[in-house]
Amino acid sequence: MGDYVERVVDLEVTQEEAAEAAARVIDWLVAEGVVIRETDATGVYGLHADEGHLPGPQWTRAVVHDGWGPGRLAVVTGRHHHVGGQGEDDAEYAVCPHCATRTTFIDHPASFEPDEAVWAPFRAAVEAWEATGGGEATRATCAACGVATPVTDWQWPDEYALGALSFDFWGFPPLADAFVAGLTRRLGHRTARHLGKF
């Protein structure tokens, strides 16, 4: 099951705060026995992390069932767009925070490819955010209301999460809702959660 990753992404932490927030959560997870401090590269296929924490003696506290052995918990810091599913790299839609209109990039199920004319400016703004973290270039303009808003303020599907801190549970059985809620509480921010396959 090492090809599966369940990911919890902090949607609000800044890159500057991410390392401290990550350390705080790892302290908690070590105290709970979910992971240990030791890391290695076994079963970690992340684009942005090479190693993950080994499971701790109480790792089953984090999951719904212990049907199979867990892999590693990789902690990813730095501004990235995190995608669920099987490596798709485009968002399906985003919702304008100003007028709540949904802009659709991929017209499922009619199409599996984004409408480039609509998606390209959003993708460019995401790339600008990843590179710089702020500024005019990170804004995307809503076709409905004409307001340009930073991409981090747009509402994205959970499968396309913009964040500077991610917890990637490689090969773990499904995480328990209460565990994810506890992790989210410790971060003190909104989070997105999705499943990826690599």
Ligand SMILES: [Zn+2]
């Ligand atoms: Zn709008």
